[in-house]
Amino acid sequence: MTEALTPRCCPVCQARFRGQSICSRCGADLKPVMFLIAVAYRCRAAARQALLAGKFKQAETLASQAQAACSTPLGSDLLLLSRWLVSLGSERHQRSRRRVKEHRPVRQGSANLVKLHRQILRAVDRLESTLRRLPAPSPRKKRSRRMAGRIKARSRV
Numbered sequence: 657m658t659e660a661l662t663p664r665c666c667p668v669c670q671a672r673f674r675g676q677s678i679c680s681r682c683g684a685d686l687k688p689v690m691f692l693i694a695v696a697y698r699c700r701a702a703a704r705q706a707l708l709a710g711k712f713k714q715a716e717t718l719a720s721q722a723q724a725a726c727s728t729p730l731g732s733d734l735l736l737l738s739r740w741l742v743s744l745g746s747e748r749h750q751r752s753r754r755r756v757k758e759h760r761p762v763r764q765g766s767a768n769l770v771k772l773h774r775q776i777l778r779a780v781d782r783l784e785s786t787l788r789r790l791p792a793p794s795p796r797k798k799r800s801r802r803m804a805g806r807i808k809a810r811s812r813v
């Protein structure tokens with residue numbers, strides 16, 4: 657966590673930055689630089705916390721802000737990692753949305769099947785109640801038909 661405290665240069669004379677508010681060589685006011693380093697440090701710390709919390713988009717924003725305030729190689733890595741995780745998340749999101757879209761016709765089809773099944777059950781119920789209301793077939797008719805056959809056979813003889 658000391659990356660923000662790594663030695664930097666005075667923006668005026670390139671003398672090593674010793675963490676003092678005035679450059680030891682040229683006397684330039686380094687407070688704005690120190691302020692930006694502190695801002696970047698806080699942003700990166702918050703970005704790391706966001707990464708740990710799984711808030712990748714927030715981490716990307718914070719890492720990007722840190723790089724804009726004061727870029728470092730480690731800050732660049734943090735930003736790349738955040739961007740990669742965000743892209744993975746959005747890929748997964750798109751994949752799940754695609755899956756939902758693909759399953760929509762299947763779900764619609766199964767809903768239609770359920771409707772059709774209900775209609776068939778209702779039709780079977782109606783058919784059964786209609787059949788119950790009809791008189792039972794009389795055994796006399798069968799006999800009479802058989803008898804008619806016998807009569808025909810006899811008449812041929």
Ligand SMILES: [Zn+2]
Nearest residue numbers: 666669679682
């Ligand atoms: Zn200087």
